Amino acid sequence: MKTYKELFAQLKRPALIPFFVIGDPDYETSLEIVKRAIDAGADILELGIPFSDPIADGPTIQKADVRALAGGMTVSKALDFIRQIKQYKDIPIGLLLYYNLVYQKGIKEFFKDFYRAGVNSILIADLSIDDADEIAPAAREAGLDTVFMVTPNADEQRIKQIASQTSGFIYAVSLLGVTGVREGLSDTIEGFIKKLKKLTATPVCVGFGISKPEHAAAVARAGADGVIIGSKIVRIIEDNLNNKKKMLSELAAFITECKKAIEKAR
Amino acid sequence: MKQDGRFGEFGGFYVPEVLIPALEELEEAFLRFTADAGFNGELQNLLKNYAGRPTPLYFAKRLSELAGFKIYLKREDLLHGGAHKMNNTLGQGLLAKYMGKKKLIAETGAGQHGLATAMVGALFGMETKIFMGETDIERQSVNVHKMKLCGAEVIGVEGGTGTLKDAINDALRYWTANVSDTFYLFGSAAGPHPYPVIVKHFQSCIGTEARQQCIEQTGRLPDMVAACVGGGSNAIGIFSAFLKDKDVQIVGVEAGGSAKDRLAAGHHAATLAAGKVGILHGSKTYLLQNDDGQIAETESISAGLDYPGVGPEHSFLKDTGRVKYVPAFDEDALDAFELLTKTEGILPALESSHAIAYVMSLKGKLSPATSVIVNLSGRGDKDVGIVEKYRPVK
Numbered sequence: 001m002k003t004y005k006e007l008f009a010q011l012k013r014p015a016l017i018p019f020f021v022i023g024d025p026d027y028e029t030s031l032e033i034v035k036r037a038i039d040a041g042a043d044i045l046e047l048g049i050p051f052s053d054p055i056a057d058g059p060t061i062q063k064a065d066v067r068a069l070a071g072g073m074t075v076s077k078a079l080d081f082i083r084q085i086k087q088y089k090d091i092p093i094g095l096l097l098y099y100n101l102v103y104q105k106g107i108k109e110f111f112k113d114f115y116r117a118g119v120n121s122i123l124i125a126d127l128s129i130d131d132a133d134e135i136a137p138a139a140r141e142a143g144l145d146t147v148f149m150v151t152p153n154a155d156e157q158r159i160k161q162i163a164s165q166t167s168g169f170i171y172a173v174s175l176l177g178v179t180g181v182r183e184g185l186s187d188t189i190e191g192f193i194k195k196l197k198k199l200t201a202t203p204v205c206v207g208f209g210i211s212k213p214e215h216a217a218a219v220a221r222a223g224a225d226g227v228i229i230g231s232k233i234v235r236i237i238e239d240n241l242n243n244k245k246k247m248l249s250e251l252a253a254f255i256t257e258c259k260k261a262i263e264k265a266r
Numbered sequence: 267m268k269q270d271g272r273f274g275e276f277g278g279f280y281v282p283e284v285l286i287p288a289l290e291e292l293e294e295a296f297l298r299f300t301a302d303a304g305f306n307g308e309l310q311n312l313l314k315n316y317a318g319r320p321t322p323l324y325f326a327k328r329l330s331e332l333a334g335f336k337i338y339l340k341r342e343d344l345l346h347g348g349a350h351k352m353n354n355t356l357g358q359g360l361l362a363k364y365m366g367k368k369k370l371i372a373e374t375g376a377g378q379h380g381l382a383t384a385m386v387g388a389l390f391g392m393e394t395k396i397f398m399g400e401t402d403i404e405r406q407s408v409n410v411h412k413m414k415l416c417g418a419e420v421i422g423v424e425g426g427t428g429t430l431k432d433a434i435n436d437a438l439r440y441w442t443a444n445v446s447d448t449f450y451l452f453g454s455a456a457g458p459h460p461y462p463v464i465v466k467h468f469q470s471c472i473g474t475e476a477r478q479q480c481i482e483q484t485g486r487l488p489d490m491v492a493a494c495v496g497g498g499s500n501a502i503g504i505f506s507a508f509l510k511d512k513d514v515q516i517v518g519v520e521a522g523g524s525a526k527d528r529l530a531a532g533h534h535a536a537t538l539a540a541g542k543v544g545i546l547h548g549s550k551t552y553l554l555q556n557d558d559g560q561i562a563e564t565e566s567i568s569a570g571l572d573y574p575g576v577g578p579e580h581s582f583l584k585d586t587g588r589v590k591y592v593p594a595f596d597e598d599a600l601d602a603f604e605l606l607t608k609t610e611g612i613l614p615a616l617e618s619s620h621a622i623a624y625v626m627s628l629k630g631k632l633s634p635a636t637s638v639i640v641n642l643s644g645r646g647d648k649d650v651g652i653v654e655k656y657r658p659v660k
Binding site for chain 1: 544555
């Protein structure tokens with residue numbers, strides 16, 4: 001299984017990391033979408049298990065969660081999904097989800113099962129570094145990297161604390177807010193990335209609000225090791241629910257464009 | 267954080283990283299100002315002269331005759347705004363003012379917390395936004411209108427079932443994007459630390475008063491204290507004063523939904539009766555959910571109790587056995603509403619009617635000397651339309 005470490009060492013440029021809600025809009029279509037994203041040049045996949053009450057997500061991903069749950073997505077089907085993706089290609093996968101889903105299955109069992117299915121890391125959106133003890137030891141024991149988020153309002157001490165618990169990559173949130181498609185990029189992002197790069201040797205991947213190839217390029221130029229694109233990609237799915245062919249081609253085109261923008265940025 | 271915000275294994279602050287600095291700032295301010303004589307003096311003055319504290323403890327003679335034991339009502343329905351919510355909104359509103367925040371946001375179910383926040387927003391001259399589920403906006407339209415009259419903006423929330431849970435989701439999301447200048451005035455005893463502690467602190471005046479009034483009027487402590495539980499703010503407010511009184515039985519009454527559904531999943535809000543432990547809205551607590559951990563839909567005639575979670579301290583009090591939690595059905599709450607109205611001329615909120623319903627179910631089971639305090643957490647004017655729909659007046 002390919003690790004983040006191997007991947008970041010191999011890449012001479014920032015990684016492109018698209019985000020998908022597993023099972024959006026349904027299992028089979030979701031599988032086709034993710035495979036197409038891999039073909040189009042995704043370096044890492046960030047995959048979310050849908051949750052009924054995603055408080056860190058804006059309307060676009062909320063709707064994707066609703067679609068996936070209505071389509072019958074469950075934790076055990078998400079495991080199958082990841083196994084199928086890994087059979088298609090050995091690409092690193094970060095899982096992003098809410099704590100209750102992990103807690104109900106049992107933290108140890110959840111981590112063990114998802115590691116075995118091919119997941120590299122777990123990021124729990126509603127669990128901060130303050131409660132890292134509840135999950136980090138079990139995650140490490142299972143073989144998983146532990147990814148935590150860092151936000152622009154964190155002071156230096158907190159950034160260091162977060163970095164010390166993080167392995168694989170740090171998920172830098174570009175702005176104060178929830179996920180969503182946005183017109184412009186936060187003007188503090190460049191300084192934030194530089195500050196993080198100074199404080200930690202762990203790769204820094206940036207997400208939230210990155211909606212255009214220009215945004216991806218700007219984040220790459222600022223020194224990020226990875227660019228995470230979520231809502232914009234989910235929006236392409238939402239906008240083309242009645243035309244799967246167009247959905248897949250637009251998605252592939254967007255990912256290719258972002259990848260080119262990142263490659264040119266450095 | 268200075269405190270861990272735990273009640274046994276329950277509570278905590280399970281929130282996205284971006285909210286941690288805001289919760290730390292809130293906890294720090296809460297600890298500092300509630301130890302400040304100037305803050306406390308200003309709050310006491312407002313509670314007395316603006317809101318109308320202390321509220322009476324009323325011996326409901328005719329209702330007691332029907333029950334066969336003594337029933338005392340803690341009249342939070344007489345508090346300004348029509349419910350206990352004002353205790354907390356004045357406290358947190360003043361905290362916001364002392365912290366230099368200019369904007370308030372709040373979630374609301376029945377609209378009582380939204381209204382009490384809108385009133386405090388007007389009082390302190392703060393811009394106020396209230397998040398409210400679309401279902402609740404429809405069934406509590408009078409309160410929506412009152413909030414708007416106070417100058418608040420009411421933001422309809424479409425997600426989920428359009429109830430309290432969804433309103434909290436969107437209020438949290440809004441706060442995430444506006445943490446620097448906005449104070450989130452949380453109304454329930456739920457949510458991430460420090461909210462359960464803060465809400466209990468500001469609501470505990472209910473219990474402190476009731477305990478003293480009971481001793482003054484009857485010469486002793488009550489045998490039982492009962493309150494309705496949604497998130498659990500009015501309940502923790504009155505329970506808190508009696509937790510150490512081992513001989514006082516304490517009962518929390520949850521929303522059982524319609525009796526015909528027999529507590530079937532998705533058709534009630536009796537979280538402590540039927541839920542299991544999980545994490546929602548920043549807190550580890552009992553939740554109504556499926557096997558995967560997806561939060562269940564809920565149903566109740568009363569918008570204020572229509573919530574799949576519960577304040578973490580109630581989960582702790584359930585597990586330690588100190589408090590007994592029981593469901594009451596919609597139909598029983600309607601009976602209780604009609605009964606209290608007819609026998610005492612008091613219109614109780616449908617939320618509070620659940621507590622009355624449980625106490626009346628003890629008819630014939632308690633000795634005549636038994637005294638029971640029921641927290642009448644709010645008045646029922648807001649519910650007249652709903653009651654009329656189910657029980658048209660002939």
